[in-house]
Amino acid sequence: MSSLRSQGQFALRLSAVAAGGTLLLSGCSVANSESAGGATAASSDTIRVVLSQEPPTLEACEANLTSTGVVVRSNVTEPLVERNPSTGELEPRLATEWEATSDSEWTFKLREGVTFHDGTPFNAEAAAHTIERAVNSDLGCNVEGYVFGETDLEVKIVDDTTLTVSTPEPDPILPLRLSFLEVVPASTSDTEKVREPIGTGPYKIEAWDAGQKITLAAHEDYWGEKPAYPNAEYQWRSEGTVRAAMVTSGEADIAMGLGPDDGAGDLGVNYPNNETVALRLTGDMAPLDDIRVRQAINYAIDKEGIVASLYQGKDKVAAQLVPEGIVGHNSSLEAWPYDPEKAKQLVAEAKADGVPVDTKITLVARNAQFPKVTEMSQVLQEQLAQAGLNVELKTVETSQHLQYQLRPFVTDEGPIALLIQHGNQAGDAAFTVDQYMLSDGAQSAFGTSEFDEKLKAAGKTSGEDRQKAYEDIFSYQNENIVQFAPISHQTGIIGKSDSVNYEPNSSSGDELRLSEMTPAN
Structure with missing residues (x-):
């Protein structure tokens, strides 16, 4: 059955899912269309950025986490x-x-x-x-x-x-x-993590008012070119519509992580994004230890409907964990088709063979992880339930989400379907497969010794041999491992005041370089 046939009903379900949030926002006007572009823009000495969440830490060795790196990397x-x-x-x-x-x-x-x-x-x-x-x-x-x-x-x-x-x-x-290691002084503790690091970057941390804001000040003795803005200020708001409104009303200069309908209007800037959304499935607990159930989950997800209804068609349906442009991306790999009847059939076959398909699967999502994450996770729960699986949705904050995301994983809650957002900033598939597919990878829920050997061999190759080796790995994962249910390759959107010159790029969501920003007037 085609995914297109259900998009009308799908959109109605999404409207119902989002209704509560819409009603809450409709009672308070935060945007001011007459001041679009930043009529009350900041003074030229401060660049103001609004994030989707407060960073859990600014520790330099955690800077590959999006919520930390967006402040720290190449700034501090x-x-x-x-x-x-x-x-x-x-x-x-x-x-x-x-x-x-x-x-x-x-x-x-x-x-x-x-x-x-x-x-x-x-x-x-x-x-x-x-x-x-x-x-x-x-x-x-x-x-x-x-x-x-x-x-x-x-x-x-x-x-x-x-x-x-x-x-x-x-x-x-x-x-x-x-390139992923942010350099700190030799005096930095190697037994305890540091909440506010000392760096060599163009900015130093001036203050962190927990729950309120982070302020940076230019490093007077910086070795490179001095940034145009002497100061920077970060705030955070979980609602995309509020972040967009802060830019259109002149309360902020840059708003991160916007969705296509958050209301930024002409101040919304699309940029190439290498983030991929997927479900990561535990493979050592029933019923997810049966490959038929993992295959069923892939068939059950209406990826085209999600992209069309939640993201206005701006995102792309995904067949693998890395998008085009990453070394190892397999352009010939086709996404799992939306086939709810096939999904039901596979679950029924597994049940007939004694697999306890009624066992609760916890679908774990993170608040403010990306635009429409709540709506997407609710739709995923519904579609997996329609395939005959018992799925409970659990939404958590960043620090708790890391307990599911990174080893040692939470082990006392049964099988987990974790909603992940993976960005390969390095441009090479090794940075995806080593952590997500090796049996002992930091974010891998399972694997096989045979697959491990393939992964390690690929890592030693270069040039065309490297491209081919990783293409084969993504194909092998879809056919023989099925640890993931890829959903979409995302397109990033930031809100940008007309008072600021800045051209976002594929790293902007993880590494927002303040030194690349200049006043427009």
Whole structure:
């Protein structure tokens, strides 16, 4: 049965789902159409950003988390090298040169004359400490599981401006991996995480008023070009319509994470986004340990209807965890078709063979994770229930969501279908599959030893061989593992005041570089 036939009914169901929120918002007018574009725009010395949620921490080794990185990365802290989001090329930051000096060793030459916000010098000792702290220690940094897995690095200080980093096995993309490490001073604790880091970036943390706002001030001794705005201020509002209204009324200059119907109007700017939404399914608990049930979930989801009704067709139906443009994306892979009858059939077959398909599956979603997340999760619950599964929806905050997202997972709530939003900022499939598909990956719910071998072999390849190896992996996952039910590749939208010059790019949702913003007048 075609997904198009049900879009009218689908839209009606979505309207009912969203009605409560609409009624709540209709009673208070927060937008002022007459002041669109920022009639009460900020003074030219402060750039004001409104986020969808308060960061749980600004700890540098957690900066790959979207809610942390959007404030910290390249603003407060900086990496050795950075990836240009438009070209995909690696560019100098705190390192000026790097080269492979053996099959498993890379040598980095560091920038001179750089100081941290506390006045201490940046040198090889600080770079080495950052790597040891984030990758080799027991601190439990998110970046360790996301980028490096179980691999430890051997770090040697040659002199103040020279560092060598070695891997147990050849790693052709080590510099790209290191682009995820935000450098902190050698004095930073390696036994406790830091809520407010000291960095080398163009801004330093001025104050964090918990629950209210975060303010940054320009680093007077910054080694690079001075930012146009001496100050920055972050606030957060969970409702997209409120964030959009803050821009149209002049209360904010930039609003993050907007949906297509949040009301930003001409101030809403679309930008390429590499975020993918999917369900991650636990494979070691019944009934999700039966591949037929996992296949049924994929058939049960009306992805085209979700994209059309919730996102006005701006997002794209997904067949895999990475979008086009990422090394390893399989362009020939087709999305699972919407086939509710097939879904029911597979669940019935599993039940006939003794699989306890009535066992409760908890669908876990996170508040304010992305636009329309509440409506999407409610629709997913309904569609999986129509396939014959017992699904309970649980919505949690960021800190609690991480307990489901990262090892060690919550284990006392039975089988979990976790709604994830995965962004591959590095541009290489290794950063997706190593964490999400290896049996012991930081965000992987299960796998097989055979699949692990395929994944590890792919990581050692380069060039065309690398592209082909990862294409095969995404195909193999859909046919033989089915840990995921991909839903959509997202398109990002920010609200931007006319008083600000800024062109968002594919990294903007995770790394909003304030130094790229300038006053328009």
